Amino acid sequence: MSTPQVVTLGEALMVFNGPHHGRLERGADVAATFAGAESNLAIGLARLGHGVRWLSVVGDDPFGRDIVRNLRGEGVDVSQVKVSADAPTAVMFKNRRAWAEPEVFYYRAGSAFSRATTETFDPASWRDAQSIYLTGITPALSASCLELMRHVLADARQCGIPVWLDPNYRRKLWSMEQARATLHDLLPHVNVVLAGFAEGQMLTGESEAKRMAAALLDLGPAAVVLKAGVQGAYYFSRNAEEFAPTFAISQVIDPIGAGDGFAAGFLSATLDGLSPAECLQRGHAVGALVNMTEGDWEGLPTRAELAHFLSQSTESVR
Numbered sequence: 001m002s003t004p005q006v007v008t009l010g011e012a013l014m015v016f017n018g019p020h021h022g023r024l025e026r027g028a029d030v031a032a033t034f035a036g037a038e039s040n041l042a043i044g045l046a047r048l049g050h051g052v053r054w055l056s057v058v059g060d061d062p063f064g065r066d067i068v069r070n071l072r073g074e075g076v077d078v079s080q081v082k083v084s085a086d087a088p089t090a091v092m093f094k095n096r097r098a099w100a101e102p103e104v105f106y107y108r109a110g111s112a113f114s115r116a117t118t119e120t121f122d123p124a125s126w127r128d129a130q131s132i133y134l135t136g137i138t139p140a141l142s143a144s145c146l147e148l149m150r151h152v153l154a155d156a157r158q159c160g161i162p163v164w165l166d167p168n169y170r171r172k173l174w175s176m177e178q179a180r181a182t183l184h185d186l187l188p189h190v191n192v193v194l195a196g197f198a199e200g201q202m203l204t205g206e207s208e209a210k211r212m213a214a215a216l217l218d219l220g221p222a223a224v225v226l227k228a229g230v231q232g233a234y235y236f237s238r239n240a241e242e243f244a245p246t247f248a249i250s251q252v253i254d255p256i257g258a259g260d261g262f263a264a265g266f267l268s269a270t271l272d273g274l275s276p277a278e279c280l281q282r283g284h285a286v287g288a289l290v291n292m293t294e295g296d297w298e299g300l301p302t303r304a305e306l307a308h309f310l311s312q313s314t315e316s317v318r
């Protein structure tokens with residue numbers, strides 16, 4: 001087990017994408033890949049040259065084996081991933097529609113990861129991290145996953161390891177009321193929260209960036225990153241405030257995963273010791289490259305690709 005800069009914990013799913021121009025039904029050509037907010041982030045950090053460990057549980061099935069093999073191939077430390085003999089890897093189907101955002105169907109209730117408990121991982125598997133990255137998907141999966149999340153947060157606090165959290169609200173997993181109550185309970189143990197505007201609104205009831213950030217800071221985190229869609233993103237702490245516009249891109253091919261890409265870019269720049277403004281810029285650059293590529297993680301750039309994109313892309317949307 002090599003020493004990671006970042007440890008992330010979460011579920012990856014096998015994904016079956018329906019056809020671009022047809023229904024997801026009998027006879028359809030379905031393309032298999034995998035996804036997962038935390039595994040997307042792990043790949044993003046690994047491609048940028050950071051040491052990252054992904055903690056998860058997969059089923060003893062071809063999907064779990066394929067996911068682990070791919071993450072290992074990307075350079076992610078998968079040495080602590082557990083294989084369950086009794087429960088399957090989660091699965092998701094994506095119905096792609098030309099006229100709307102894709103429709104997602106989860107088959108993850110009772111999955112191998114959803115059965116994880118506070119006993120599943122050795123605390124040593126996160127205690128050597130410089131930062132821990134979690135999302136609001138994990139506590140939505142099961143009562144035992146929520147307990148595991150609380151356990152990691154409490155232990156990280158005691159060990160002095162900063163925790164990052166993206167609420168990643170998924171309405172097919174829980175209601176806004178459940179998400180708000182649970183995340184309010186978890187946020188006092190989080191150091192940096194990276195939220196979309198709608199999530200910030202759900203958590204605080206505020207709709208203006210500065211007031212939303214103030215309310216989030218009051219809940220406990222020392223820093224708040226607010227993603228305001230195509231406009232850009234804000235960084236707030238008690239004594240600093242930054243805004244950076246997004247990059248102009250020719251076409252959004254597939255927006256899913258861009259938030260995880262933004263988080264990977266922002267966290268990568270933080271690990272490199274860059275300023276909040278530079279962190280926002282790297283977050284936007286990585287998010288833009290994910291937006292311009294099919295798939296949730298396939299467009300995540302290497303260092304060289306990121307440098308190339310930044311060298312030619314000086315224009316911003318605003």
Ligand code: KDG
Pocket residue numbers: 011035036037038040137168170256257259260296
């Ligand atoms: O952020 C993108 C993720 O949502 C996607 O890759 C799959 O983790 C996933 C989920 O739960 O929908």
